[in-house]
Amino acid sequence: MRKPIIAGNWKMHKTLGEAESFFDSVKGKLPEAGQAETVICAPAPFLASLAGRAGDATPAVGAQTMHEEEKGAFTGEVSPVMLTDLGVRYVVIGHSERREYFNETDQSVNRKVKAAFGHGLVPIICVGESLEERESGKTAEKISGQVRAALDGIGAENAAGAVIAYEPIWAIGTGKTATSEMANEACGEIRSTLADLFGQDTAEQIRIQYGGSVKPENIEELLAQPDIDGALVGGASLEPESFIALAEAAGHE
Numbered sequence: 001m002r003k004p005i006i007a008g009n010w011k012m013h014k015t016l017g018e019a020e021s022f023f024d025s026v027k028g029k030l031p032e033a034g035q036a037e038t039v040i041c042a043p044a045p046f047l048a049s050l051a052g053r054a055g056d057a058t059p060a061v062g063a064q065t066m067h068e069e070e071k072g073a074f075t076g077e078v079s080p081v082m083l084t085d086l087g088v089r090y091v092v093i094g095h096s097e098r099r100e101y102f103n104e105t106d107q108s109v110n111r112k113v114k115a116a117f118g119h120g121l122v123p124i125i126c127v128g129e130s131l132e133e134r135e136s137g138k139t140a141e142k143i144s145g146q147v148r149a150a151l152d153g154i155g156a157e158n159a160a161g162a163v164i165a166y167e168p169i170w171a172i173g174t175g176k177t178a179t180s181e182m183a184n185e186a187c188g189e190i191r192s193t194l195a196d197l198f199g200q201d202t203a204e205q206i207r208i209q210y211g212g213s214v215k216p217e218n219i220e221e222l223l224a225q226p227d228i229d230g231a232l233v234g235g236a237s238l239e240p241e242s243f244i245a246l247a248e249a250a251g252h253e
Contacts, residue, residue, distance in 0.1 A: 005163060009041045064095070143190060214234075
């Protein structure tokens with residue numbers, strides 16, 4: 001039985017004070033770690049404070065991106081060593097906005113995934129298709145290719161600990177949501193690809209999230225699908241009450 005995981009991606013929102021207030025507001029109100037995992041992927045300037053606040057409790061703290069190198073002349077970047085030193089446990093890799101605006105490629109995603117595993121971080125690996133790719137029938141080809149590229153050279157033992165987030169680009173921040181059946185079909189394609197890469201047993205261990213205008217109103221329907229194990233949530237993760245509702249739905253699965 002795969003444990004549900006709800007991860008909030010705050011993107012470029014909040015001040016430090018607002019972020020700390022959020023953590024104080026949800027403290028003690030989220031499901032136990034044994035029921036469901038909850039993660040907040042916060043802006044880099046907040047990570048130290050929030051990781052200190054979280055400790056071993058929920059929600060865990062994640063980063064929104066990282067560089068693959070441990071150190072070097074990479075102005076403005078954050079290394080996996082820095083993240084683990086702060087107590088960060090998760091890192092989002094290959095979000096569609098990073099691919100679109102910051103020129104991340106399948107190859108750079110793969111390097112970052114390897115670096116994450118090498119430093120004990122759980123990668124939340126994002127894959128997804130554009131509206132044009134969906135309408136031209138290329139969804140399966142696109143997401144399968146992204147999964148294969150991201151996990152190239154990764155062993156089954158590490159892969160089992162990864163989280164894959166299916167985020168149809170056309171549904172991010174648009175208010176449009178794939179139907180639960182559409183989302184599950186894509187997540188099923190991802191799991192089939194994982195089985196081809198690592199075997200069915202490993203594929204059944206890997207958690208697959210849906211990301212794309214997820215809200216408390218649609219989370220239960222999504223989580224009821226057999227291949228959806230959680231959600232990568234944008235706007236609905238910014239308010240404590242909304243995030244608690246999402247987490248509670250996962251905790252009841």
